[in-house]
Amino acid sequence: MSALAMTLPLSERIARTDPTKFRQLHGPHAGAGTMSFGSLYETEALTTNLLFLHRGVIPSKSGIGQHFHNQCEEMFVILDGEAQFTIDGRTSLLKGPVGVPCRMGHSHGIYNASEEPVQWLNVNVGMSKVYDSFDLGDPCTDVRLDAIPQFISMRLDRGLLLPVEGMDGGKGTVQYRRALQPTVFMTTWAYIDHLVVLPGASVGSRKLENLSEMYYVMSGHGQITVDGQTAGVAAGFGIPVEVGQERMLQSIDQELEVMIVGVARDMAAKAKMMAIKPL
Template identity: 60%
Template sequence: MNWTTMMTAAMATLALAAASGPVRAQTLAQRIGHTDPAKMRELSDVHAGAGKMRFGPLLGADALSTNLIFVHRGVIMPKSGIGQHYHNQCEEMFVILDGEAEFTIDGRTSRVKGPAGAPNVTGHAHAIYNPTDRPIEWLNINVGLTKSYDNFDLGDSREDVALDPIPQFMTMRLDRALLKPVGDKDGGTGEVMYRRMLQPTVFDTPWSYVDHLMMPPGTSLGEIRQPLMSEVYYVVGGEGEVTVAGEQVRIGKGDAVPVDINQARSLRATGSAPLELMVVGIAKDLAAKAEYVAATSPRRN
């Protein structure tokens, strides 16, 4: 399948969702996105990129009432990638969960070792290329000023380009060594490991943060309800139970859990290995984001 054909159909779906408002499945289990390699589609010429990749949607525009446009999951084949393209009304972050990839922002390219990602904010161009001989596990998150996706392709596959030894753009790493202990987080039990990888100032849209969280077996996060902020919890590894608005569901590696504004949520690690999560926060709107920043910023004397 060609990427342009797929995105044209997806944009029509987005327009319908915007016109009719969010339409959610009846249960939390139905709202959670699951990584299923058997259901992934093969794509080529993705934004005029090289080679092929496999692709599957986890969450769409109807997953949250905020301006989440999608969460996608896929595999970028060797010597393949996504060509350089602009987003002017939305922001996107490619994440590689393993291996190494060449990330490009505004024509500057660096090789980055995963698990890592590079946010691309409004009005800038980005690309990704897998120069290695093995497939790379890939995750993509897109948030807009509205729920409308936009792109402008440059016809640049970013193959065999000059590399900067130090990235000349923002990156984030899912590095467990950088996590800090937090006890009884959100009124939960035990000590979890936590770090905010990307701050609200990174993004121009209501996208507000990206966190890294690791919960040892038996620990939990207490119930919280955020009236101005929605979240997506992507399970990097491990197993657990999530409760959202009174519904409890077991979750595991590759799941994406949407938590909408003002929905109560709690989490518990249930497996023998830590429950590792990447958390994406999306505010109700820009005013709500500003209010969140004012409420959470350290006070100076």
């Protein structure tokens, strides 16, 4: 996060999904059709190597062509519907909400073969603040579908969540699951968490000295407190929490469902988190 951004009130650091501000992309990465696209955060959002958090809509018979990332890792998430995900030339149809990470040095693409638009989210973390890509010219439309995905994926399925009482010293019951472990990623990307704060419950204050987090509100509304500042949040909001900042979450009168992206300060911090010696 830039020094200027750190001085802004929390309410001004929170990003809000606004479809009226999406721009149209034609054939992204040599993909089929068009898509609507907007940026919630770019490289300046955190001091760690989160490169961006993007939000958009993939219309019917449209997608993002297969391409490589050799210095960063990216994950396409669909929040509803279904889409064909391709990793290294292997394709499977997955139903949302689901995410498929593309590890550094591998290729990926996505295609919406259905008749309905798909709500899309994209997260990218790099080895540095530099983004790279190499297009293959493959729209991923003429594919053979594998019944069992031959790649890593995560389901943001509430049925997989486990109850946690008094999380981080908070009150009441929340539902939680680590959807992707740090071993999945080759960069400083540390994890993806799925959390539902039940009505009237809260997640207590916690400070991470070597990790930053990016929160994306999937549904519901509630409040987040970061370093003593409190702001209301709702579906489609993004909230950055910098390394060393203290945060607390609470719902009010309905559930608050969030996806959390954890990014380590550096590889040594990630190795420490994984309880192994850094190389």
